[in-house]
Amino acid sequence: MTPNPPTDDGTEDESFEEDPPSTATGDDTAEATDETVEESPDETAADGGQPGTSDGEVVDAKAKQRQLDEVREDGSDEFLTSDHGVRISETDNSLKAGQRGPTIMEDFHFREKMTQFDHESIPERVVHARGTGAYGYFQPYEDPDLGEYDDISEVTKASFLQDPAQKTPVFTRFSTVVGSRGSADTVRDVRGFAIKFYTEAGNWDLVGNNMPVFFIQDAMEFPDLVHAIKPEPDDAVPQAASAHDTFWDFASLKPEITHMLMWLLSGRALPRAYWMMQGFGVHTFRFVDDGGESVFVKFHLDPKLGTNELVWDETQKIAGNNPDFNREGLYDVIEAGHELEWEVGVQLVEEDEADQFDFDLLDPTKIIPETEVPVRPIGTLVLNETPDNFFAETEQVAFHPGNVVPGIDFTNDPLLQGRLFSYQDTQLNRFNSANWDEIPINRPLAERHNNQRAGFMRQEINTGTASYKPNSIGDDDPAEASAAEGGYEHHAEKVDGRKIRNRSESFEDHFSQARLFWNSMTDHEKQHIVDAAHFELGKVDRMQIRERVVFDLFNNVDHEFAKRVAEGIGVEPPDTPGDEIDDHDREDPSLSMANRTPETIETRKVAVLLDDGVDAEQVETIRTALEDEGARVTIVSKLLGDRTAASGDPIEADEAHATTSSVLFDAAIIPGGRDSVDALSEQGDATHFVAELFKHKKPIAAVGEGVDLLDGLDLPDVDLADDGDGTVSARGVVTTRDDSSLDSVLDAFVDAIAAHRHWDRDPKDVRA
Numbered sequence: 189m190t191p192n193p194p195t196d197d198g199t200e201d202e203s204f205e206e207d208p209p210s211t212a213t214g215d216d217t218a219e220a221t222d223e224t225v226e227e228s229p230d231e232t233a234a235d236g237g238q239p240g241t242s243d244g245e246v247v248d249a250k251a252k253q254r255q256l257d258e259v260r261e262d263g264s265d266e267f268l269t270s271d272h273g274v275r276i277s278e279t280d281n282s283l284k285a286g287q288r289g290p291t292i293m294e295d296f297h298f299r300e301k302m303t304q305f306d307h308e309s310i311p312e313r314v315v316h317a318r319g320t321g322a323y324g325y326f327q328p329y330e331d332p333d334l335g336e337y338d339d340i341s342e343v344t345k346a347s348f349l350q351d352p353a354q355k356t357p358v359f360t361r362f363s364t365v366v367g368s369r370g371s372a373d374t375v376r377d378v379r380g381f382a383i384k385f386y387t388e389a390g391n392w393d394l395v396g397n398n399m400p401v402f403f404i405q406d407a408m409e410f411p412d413l414v415h416a417i418k419p420e421p422d423d424a425v426p427q428a429a430s431a432h433d434t435f436w437d438f439a440s441l442k443p444e445i446t447h448m449l450m451w452l453l454s455g456r457a458l459p460r461a462y463w464m465m466q467g468f469g470v471h472t473f474r475f476v477d478d479g480g481e482s483v484f485v486k487f488h489l490d491p492k493l494g495t496n497e498l499v500w501d502e503t504q505k506i507a508g509n510n511p512d513f514n515r516e517g518l519y520d521v522i523e524a525g526h527e528l529e530w531e532v533g534v535q536l537v538e539e540d541e542a543d544q545f546d547f548d549l550l551d552p553t554k555i556i557p558e559t560e561v562p563v564r565p566i567g568t569l570v571l572n573e574t575p576d577n578f579f580a581e582t583e584q585v586a587f588h589p590g591n592v593v594p595g596i597d598f599t600n601d602p603l604l605q606g607r608l609f610s611y612q613d614t615q616l617n618r619f620n621s622a623n624w625d626e627i628p629i630n631r632p633l634a635e636r637h638n639n640q641r642a643g644f645m646r647q648e649i650n651t652g653t654a655s656y657k658p659n660s661i662g663d664d665d666p667a668e669a670s671a672a673e674g675g676y677e678h679h680a681e682k683v684d685g686r687k688i689r690n691r692s693e694s695f696e697d698h699f700s701q702a703r704l705f706w707n708s709m710t711d712h713e714k715q716h717i718v719d720a721a722h723f724e725l726g727k728v729d730r731m732q733i734r735e736r737v738v739f740d741l742f743n744n745v746d747h748e749f750a751k752r753v754a755e756g757i758g759v760e761p762p763d764t765p766g767d768e769i770d771d772h773d774r775e776d777p778s779l780s781m782a783n784r785t786p787e788t789i790e791t792r793k794v795a796v797l798l799d800d801g802v803d804a805e806q807v808e809t810i811r812t813a814l815e816d817e818g819a820r821v822t823i824v825s826k827l828l829g830d831r832t833a834a835s836g837d838p839i840e841a842d843e844a845h846a847t848t849s850s851v852l853f854d855a856a857i858i859p860g861g862r863d864s865v866d867a868l869s870e871q872g873d874a875t876h877f878v879a880e881l882f883k884h885k886k887p888i889a890a891v892g893e894g895v896d897l898l899d900g901l902d903l904p905d906v907d908l909a910d911d912g913d914g915t916v917s918a919r920g921v922v923t924t925r926d927d928s929s930l931d932s933v934l935d936a937f938v939d940a941i942a943a944h945r946h947w948d949r950d951p952k953d954v955r956a
C-alpha cells in the first residue's frame with residue numbers, strides 16, 4: 189500500500205480530515221430535503237436527507253481505505269495459528285504413527301492446510317480474466333463547461349458529480365478480454381476499463397473498454413462472439429488471440445462487427461500502458477435530474493499522459509520478456525509515486541435531438557463523432573494506490589453495469605440490456621453465492637439495510653425479527669425512500685410496442701463509421717491496420733473466410749484499404765468498391781492517436797547503456813535531467829553489480845542484458861567515455877539493444893564517444909552529429925560529439941521521447 193499521495197505542495201493529503209467536503213447537492217435539493225426530514229428514518233435525516241455511509245462519515249478519497257482497514261490482516265511479529273486461532277507448533281511435518289509410519293487422520297493442521305489449498309482457486313472470469321487494478325478517486329471540476337447547461341445539476345442529480353470539494357473513492361480494474369488468467373498482457377485485444385465508484389449514494393460501476401464501440405449490437409450474440417474468439421474448442425488453441433479461423437469466420441458473417449474491427453486492428457489494441465489509453469462507457473446512458481428529466485450521455489476518459497501504442501514486433505517480444513508488462517507497469521509507477529490521471533468527460537444529447545444523427549444512439553457499434561458533439565470535461569479520475577492482495581481485491585472485485593445510483597440510468601441499447609442480466613449471473617458462478625456484494629472490495633460505503641439475511645457466506649448479522657415487508661413488528665423498517673430521500677426511481681420512459689425478435693432498421697448501417705475511422709488515421713496508422721490485417725487473416729487457414737472479410741467487409745469501408753489487405757493474404761483484390769460503401773470523406777481528428785500525444789515524458793522508461801570507463805558526470809546529468817521530467821531511468825550494463833567509471837567511481841547497474849531487453853524501454857541514451865563505448869560496440873547485446881530500439885521507432889541519444897556506437901550501426905537515413913552542437917535527426921535520433929552540448933541534447937531528447945515514436949523511420953510507414 190502506498191502512503192497518502194503527496195499534494196502539490198509536497199505534504200501528505202489529509203484533506204479529508206482537515207476539510208470534510210460537504211455532501212450537499214446544490215440549492216435545488218435543499219428544499220426537497222427539508223420537507224422530508226420529518227418522515228425520514230433517523231440516520232437519513234441526520235445527513236440532510238442524503239444517504240449515509242456505514243461508518244457515519246462523509247465520503248472522501250480515503251473512505252474506502254478506512255473501511256478496508258477493518259479487514260486487513262498482518263502476520264508480522266505474530267505466531268502462526270490455525271484458521272480457528274490455535275497456535276501451531278510445527279508446520280513442515282505431518283503427524284505420523286511412528287517416524288516412517290502413515291499420517292494420522294487427527295492431524296487437524298494437515299487437514300486444514302490441505303483443504304484450504306485444494307479450494308483456493310475460483311473460476312476465472314469467462315472474459316476479461318487477465319487483469320490488474322488500482323485505487324484512487326474521482327473529483328468533479330469546479331465549473332465544467334457543459335455547453336447549453338449552466339450546471340451539472342441541470343442534467344443529473346448524481347450527488348458525487350456535484351461538489352468539486354468531494355473526492356469519491358474508486359477501484360479500477362484493467363484487463364484484456366480474450367486471454368485466460370495467466371496470459372500475456374501485450375496481445376492484440378480490447379482492454380477492459382472497469383471503475384467502481386464508491387459513492388455516498390451506493391456503488392456505481394462504469395464497466396467500459398478502451399474502445400468506444402463494440403463487436404455486436406445485441407447481447408444475444410455475445411456467447412457466439414466469445415465462443416468464436418476464445419481458443420478453438422477442439423484443441424484450445426490459440427491462447428489470447430483473435431488471429432484464427434473461428435473468430436474471422438464469425439466476423440466475416442457479421443457486418444455489424446466492421447467498425448470494431450478497425451479499432452481492433454489499430455494501435456488501440458496494443459496500449460503502451462494502462463494509463464496511456466482512453467476509456468469509454470461505450471453505451472449511451474441517461475443522466476436524470478431532480479425533476480426526472482433525462483438527457484443521453486456517453487462517458488469518456490482521456491489519459492493525461494497521452495494515448496499511445498506499442499508496435500507489433502515489440503508486443504511479441506515483450507510477451508516473452510515480461511508477460512506482466514502492463515500489470516507490473518501499473519504497480520511500478522504508482523509505487524514510484526506517480527498519480528495517474530484521466531479527464532472524465534461526457535457527450536450530452538437532449539432526448540429530442542437524438543434523431544438528428546444518421547445512426548441510432550442505442551446502437552453500440554457507433555460513436556457520436558466529437559465533430560458533432562464535443563466531449564465536455566466534468567472531472568478527474570486519479571489512480572494512486574496499489575492493492576495489498578491480488579486475490580482479495582483485484583480478483584474478487586465484481587463489476588455490474590446494473591449498479592447505478594440516482595441520476596444515472598439505462599437506455600434501451602439491446603447490448604446494455606443484456607449485460608444487466610449477465611453480470612449478476614456471472615458473479616454467482618464466480619463466487620457461488622449471492623453474497624458477493626459483502627466481500628470487502630465490493631461492499632459499498634453507503635449504508636445497507638434490507639431483508640436479505642442468508643445465503644452462503646453471509647457476513648452481516650442482521651438483527652431484528654422482521655425480515656419482510658410490510659411488517660408491523662419492526663415498524664415496517666427498513667423504510668422505502670422517496671426520490672427526495674435518495675430513493676432510486678427508474679426514468680419513466682414511455683414504452684409501447686409489440687413483442688418482436690428482430691433488429692431496428694436504424695441499426696443497419698455497418699460501414700460509414702468504419703470509414704470515418706479509416707479516413708481519420710494518419711498514414712502510419714493506416715499501415716498499422718493493414719499490417720495487422722495481414723497477420724490476423726494470414727493466420728486464417730480457410731481461404732473463403734479471408735475472401736469474405738476482404739469483399740464483404742473491408743471493401744465496403746474503403747476500396748484501397750481492401751486491396752492493400754488482399755495483396756498480403758493471397759486474395760485476388762476486388763476490382764470495384766463494395767455495393768454498400770458510403771463513399772464519404774469525413775474525418776474526426778479525435779480518433780487518431782497521433783493527435784493524443786501530449787508533451788510529457790512522465791513515467792517513460794529510459795535506459796542508460798554503459799560499461800567500465802563511462803563518463804560518470806554525464807551519467808549523473810542525464811539521470812537528473814530525465815528524472816526531473818518524471819521519467820524513470822535505468823542503468824543497463826553487461827552484468828549486474830558495479831561498473832567503474834573513468835573517474836574511478838562505481839556506478840551500479842540496475843539491469844543486465846540477461847535480465848532486461850530494449851522492448852521494455854521507451855528510449856535509450858549512450859553517454860561518452862572511450863572505454864565504455866568501445867566495450868559496448870563489441871557487445872552484441874548492447875548493439876542489438878540499440879538497433880532494436882531503432883526498429884521500434886524509439887528515440888535514441890548519444891553523447892561524445894557514444895555517437896561512435898551509432899556510427900557503427902549504420903542506421904538508415906540518420907544524420908549523426910558532426911563535431912559541434914547537438915543535432916536531432918528527423919528520425920528521433922539525437923546526438924552530439926561535443927560534451928559541452930549535453931544540455932541541449934537532453935532537451936532535444938526529452939522532446940523526442942515526448943513524441944512517443946518516430947513513425948518516419950520505416951519506409952513502409954510513409955506509404956500512402
Ligand code: HDD
Nearest residue numbers: 313315316361380381382396397407410470606610611614
Ligand atoms: Fe462485459 C466482464 C466490458 C459487453 C458479459 N465486461 C467485463 C469486464 C469489462 C467488460 C471491462 C471486466 C470487469 C472486471 O474487471 O471484472 N463488456 C464490457 C463492455 C461491453 C461488454 C464495454 C460492451 C459495451 N459483457 C458484454 C456483454 C455481455 C458481457 C454484451 C453479456 C451479455 N462481461 C460479461 C461477463 C463478465 C464481463 C461475462 C465476465 C466477468 C464479469 O462479467 O464479471 O458477465
